[in-house]
Amino acid sequence: MIHVPKNWYNILADIPFELPPDIPQPVRADRPEAVKPQLPLALVRQSMTRDPLVPIPESVFEKYLSWRPTPLRRARALERHLGTRARIYYKYEGGNASGSHKLCTAMAQAQCYAAAGARRLVTGTGAGQWGTALAVACREFGLACKVYMVAKSFHEKPYRKTIMRLYGAEVVPSPDPRAGRAAGRGEVHAGNIAFAVTEAFEDALTHEGTQLSVGSGEAYAILHSTVVGLEAAEQLGPADQPDIVIGSLGAGSNFGGIALPFAGRKLRGESDVRCVAVEAESCPKLTRGRYCYDYTDGSGVSPLQKMYTLGSRFTTAGGHIGGLRYHACSKIISALHHHGVVEAAAYPQPDIFASGALFARTEGILPAPESAHAVHGAIEAAKRADEAGTAPAILFCLSGHGLFDLASYEEYLNGTMADVPVSEEDIRRSLAELPQLDGQAVR
């Protein structure tokens, strides 16, 4: 009998170093008005505690029971196809109403905001997984919901929009050329998650009873996602704990959810597990970004956090990377990478989709493009192990299904899918716009 965890795992209890403090934007001297909280205290408490286990509120636990524990399966058909000696396990998070792991934090956040008196939540979403999860969670906790969806995905994935509306959310493209910051600047572009979050934040500031909810990089969002890794550890049992844990990296909740409970064991000296974050080659913050202070969204007024970043104005050239499009990596995952606790890899888009298609044909589940990054990482790890003559246990998070992503798979099948590498010049130009203090980038 596998139990749904009653607690989330907090890696802050185990890291042997201090996280770099956030730097708030200077508060204007001519603005003496009252300081208005934008976040429920419960989420602040969860972000600050150093307790290793953070209790899951009863009402959230009851919601979790409607789809958890999620299946952990061994990918035997994939192993046979590869001819590998590695044992490949995957934790499937696509079987809930939203179709992805994002529902873990969406439920927890909706409960906190509802308890704090919010009546409406707004958010930005990339491919729509987070927006869908928040729509589902808002419905469960009696909140209205508005989703600012990255324009490229909004137009390319109309049925993702439909399912969010089905669950009761209002969905608009970001940038919306008719409203908000984009109109003020006269900007028209494909959009990115940082910009969508900025537009959502402007909405929250101007509507009574409305608050912004974000789904990935915040410490509490990663904390809520650790039920994935905690369950997997119990399901694998003491006899076959993983040697390698792999997750896709957007801002951090996907990778952190599966990997941090295992990274904690490594930090405590209980295992020598390798944790590998797989990011999109077209948004390579950990593998090619800079570890420095940057904005967490595109507003230019958010607090500065020290993290691996490509610059908050970075826009991917294209490609089907969905929620991996965020310009930076959460400060916790960034610090763990900086200190050598977790590794990172990036692969070309056609290789990612080839692995996604192979997984669908062998295991019978079509991975979301984000999840296909983890699939590819696991296949690469198995191949490297075979070359080295080892037979590790590999665990990865199949974070969501790809049934809303068939247009991208169609492109793959038609042979028209292109590689979308990022040039050094693109990265240099974006990093040149990093925030500065006293004329210098903030290191």
Next chain:
Amino acid sequence: MEPRTKHPSRADLRATVVSALLSAKAGPPGTAATVDDETPIGGAGLGISSLNMLQALVRIEDDLGVAFGDRAVAEADLRSVGAVVDLVEQMLAERDE
């Protein structure tokens, strides 16, 4: 564990509040000795952001054994150090009722 019934003095509460506010704020440490009830929280005063404020309240919860409610915080007009001290006194009184 003995029940907490004896309230700290207002001066002690102010010292606790100011210490929590300044430690939550990143950057150069402030000068607590120059802070009084009228000192603004944001703007030209302590320059505290809304997130810093919430982090400070969580520190105060740990220090004093109180629990702030979101609605009470949202309804409080947290313009000055004195307003935060008022909120803490209110929470202490409610705790001990």
